[in-house]
Amino acid sequence: MRPVLMIAYLFPPAGGGGVQRTLGFVKHLPRHGWRPIVVAADQPRYWAKDESLLADIPPEAEVHRISDPGWLRPLDLFRRFLPGEVRQALDGLAYVPDRQVGWLPMAFPQALLLARRHHVEAIFSTSTPYTDHLLGLALSRALKKPWVADFRDPWTQNQTFHAATPAHHTAHLALERLVYRHADLIIANTALNRSALYRDFPETREKTIHLPNGYDEDDYRGLVLPKRKPPPWVLGYAGSFYPGYGPEPLFTLLETLRRLEPNLASQVGLRFFGQTGAMNVPEWLRPRTQVFGYLEKAQAIAGLGDCDGSLVLVPTDVSPSGWVPQKLYQALRLGRPILALVPEGEVASLVRAAGGGSLALDPTAQDAAPTLARWLRARIEGPGGPLDATVVGRFDRARLSQTLAENLDRLTRG
8 A cells, every 4th residue: 555645734533524525535445545644733632523434544555743832922922912903913913824833843854754754755735724835845855756736715815815914925825835835736625716717827727636635425325304393394404614615695685575475485494513603693593593512523414414405695795606615525415305505506516416315505686585485385385306426426525535545656656
């Protein structure tokens, strides 16, 4: 089995969708001839923790955890006492590309020794944090081995990216171009993000592929979806909210629906699984709204499976949108009808292709409320048939990992 060094600052027991993507590659690569040697941070400070994910690390893999002493983070002495917005602003001023840059001088010599000891044949780094790619670049140059840079989300093209000053933006862009120039393979997590790379960074055109986040089939083995229950008809959402990304478009749309058809609106229920923070749930909807907080993956999947439909939200301020959240792939595999409140873009196209009584709807459209009303009436009467298995099957992580393995084979043997 051929060893590949995989740099992932965030790795289980850290949780969240991005971590699960990396874990999926680590889990499935051994069956395609690659042995993961993982370099991760030791006890990173991260909002999500899921000890159950550790069970998915295969016996063939080795995980080496390197301490992040934070030598370059003097702000840590008092930042915990500051509001979130202030912490984020200070971090943007003090650290480029991110707070984890202080991990680099500690991680590089240890990762280099590991790579030489295991005679690794390739290097894989994944972001965020983008410091992972700087470590991948340094190791690739030192070892003269091919390097794969995996972008779970874009860098400066990210819809949430805001540089502290023009000088900071220039620095981010310079580092980003350095990664694109030296990486032997770049992975974009959505097709539209790949197209945006082609447009803004022409040097990536010949070496960028698209591998979506996907789902792990093992997570759904033995899951029994309950039969239909009496109203309310419950929509389930699994994921996090943060500034600029929240449930407000859903609440606004349901308020409009209530004015148009109060009896229909009274049959809708909501369940939220994840770090949602404070939500301004309309008073009339609160008796039928449940908030469970962050759960381990298996619990979240079971909770979603107990709902009548899956809810997917994407901010509507950018269109067409290349934002494809991890929760979409969960929703596709569960097979429940999906309500996607999204702008035109990749999510809308995938939901329409999957069918099965699902609806992709821009909540800002003039006819959004009547369209939702028609859809809800139909779904309360019946689920609308199964989702297209061919569309859903494209996102099985075992299949996606095979594509990664084939590209590692090509880079190392070609």
